[in-house]
Amino acid sequence: MAALALFGGIGLSEQKAKETLKNEALSGLLAQAIQQAQDICGSTLDKATGTLLYNAATRLKDQRRLGFLVNYIANKGVSSDLQLNASLDYIKNHPVDPIDTEDFERECGIGVVVTPEQIEEVVEATISKYRNQIMLDRYRFNMGLLMGEARNELKWADGKIIKNEVDLQVLNLLGPKTEADLEKKAKAPKQKAATETTEDKKESEVNGELHIAFERLVGAGSARGGESTNNVPPATATATAPPLMIPSVSLQPTQVSVPNFPADESKGFHTVPITSTIYIEQSDFREVTEKGYKRLTLEQSVGLRHAGYVISVQRVLRNKNGKLVELEATCRKSDMAEKPKAFIHWVSNPLMCELRLYERLFLHKSPEDPSEVPGGFLSDINPNSLVVLGDAMLDVSVRTAKPFDKFQFERVGYFSLDPDSTEQKLVFNRTVMLREDPGKI
Structure with a gap:
């Protein structure tokens, strides 16, 4: 069916596309939005654009304005949920034609793109x-x-x-x-500023040659089971995806001590290996140093969190298709190198695992409310409610985890070990995203 293929082309699963087709009004609006966007962008639409189109078609109450809104989505003027939400509210509050486009664009942040470097700088x-x-x-x-x-x-x-x-x-x-x-006190005692220290320094070579290759990673700190309360979150593990690999020629394999709960070191430590190969997140490296970017580049070194080492890139390696697959770098102890601007996550000798990233099931707060979702709750299912990362990496400290043990993977969210796990591959379900309160599980 042509409509099924059309909806699949914006990232809807086959099941979601079929459910959408059951709602004649919604499917007609969505098809109209997709076709308009294709006229502007071409026949292939990226998933982010497709999701915005789907949300616009399902949430816009004044259907006369759909073409107006789709034009901004297709031209990347509306490229985030914040901008879409603002646009929907603006259109709702300005029902009389014509829309003041200058005011609309100013109030809804049309065309505004905020980069990670801008956030870091501010x-x-x-x-x-x-x-x-x-x-x-x-x-x-x-x-x-x-x-x-x-x-x-x-x-x-x-x-x-x-x-x-x-x-x-x-x-x-x-x-x-x-x-x-x-301590729960009205006034905290004065504390001296914490300084960067090298944890668990081991006898090893000061300089090491490193290689870095791209993979998908969940990474470096490691994880310990913990209760989910407002004051005591699950133990933390560093999470990154996708990553880079770093093998070291002269760096001697050793163990690094990492706190089970970074916010409360009294809860103990565990060790993770650092061997001749480590992995970092792909987004933590750029070939060109840009203003505000403090992580690894060809001209800029970074520290490895908890490891006591600073790495510097020497050479970029690519495959036959020109894709960046590996970096060669040098490694120095942090007390013998200039203090880096940033410290990044890493893993070494990692476990392969599967991450199931769950989002909200419905797009609206009240999917059963016909005034919000005229097509019924089945038409309101979030097409991105589950994303599976099948080739993630995690440090070896979680190898002995049992089903339903809880962890926090840094930069990813809170997870629980799924009973689907096997000795060959662990499976973790995200139970709470970072923007949510882990105490409300």
């Missing part, structure tokens, strides 16, 4: 503004103030990305929480 400036007070109050400082000011500067940035960046930069500034930080 958060850094905000933290710098309050640095003295943060150093004095440490984790008792009102981090919401940092979030609020960053959001004011970057109205169209994803809030969860801003929060993650604030958390990361504060952690790099202060180090892990101490027992004093966790």
Whole structure:
């Protein structure tokens, strides 16, 4: 059926496409939106555009304005959920034609793209503004103030990305929480600023040649089971996807000590190996150094979190198709190298695993409400409610995990081990995304 193929072409699963076809009104609107977008962009639409088109067709109550909104989506003026939500609200609140396009574009952030580098730069400036007070109050400082000011500067940035960046930069500034930080007192005692230290330094070569290859990774810290409460989240593991591989010619294999709970080191530590090959996240490397980008480039070194090493890229290696597959780099102990601008996650000797990333099942808060979803709740199912990463990597410390053990994978979310796991491959289900409260599981 042509309509089935049309809907599949924007990323809908066969089941979701068939369910959509059952709703004649919705399927007609969606087909109209797709065809209009194809007239502008060509016959092939990327999945992100397809998702925005689907959401616009299902959520826009004034169907007369669908073509107006689709034009902005197809031309990448509306490229995020924030912009789409603002556009839908604007159209709802301005029912009289014609729409003031200048006002619409200004109010809905049309064409605005916020890069990770911009977020990193704004958060850094905000933290710098309050640095003295943060150093004095440490984790008792009102981090919401940092979030609020960053959001004011970057109205169209994803809030969860801003929060993650604030958390990361504060952690790099202060180090892990101490027992004093966790004490419930009206006023926190003054704490000296935490400095970057080399953890578990081992006898090994100071310099090492490294290679880095792209894979899919979930990575470096490792994980321990933990209860999910507001004050005690599941133990943390660093998560990255997809990654880069780094083997070292002269770096001697050793063990690195990592806290089970970075916010509370009193809960113990575990060790992870660092061998002649490590993996980092692909997005943590760029060939060209851009303003605000602090991670690994050909001209810029980074530290390996918890490992006590700094790496520097020497050469880029590509396959026969020209795809970047590996990097050669050098490795130095952090106490013998200039302090890097950033510390990144990594794994070594990793386990292959499958991650099942669950999103919200429905697009609306009240899918059963006919005023919100005229086509019924089945027409409101989120086509991206499940994404499976079948070739992720995780550090070996979770090898003995049991079904339903809970973990936090850094930069990914909170996970539980699925009973589908085998000795050959572990399977983890994401139970809570980072932007949600893990205490509400």
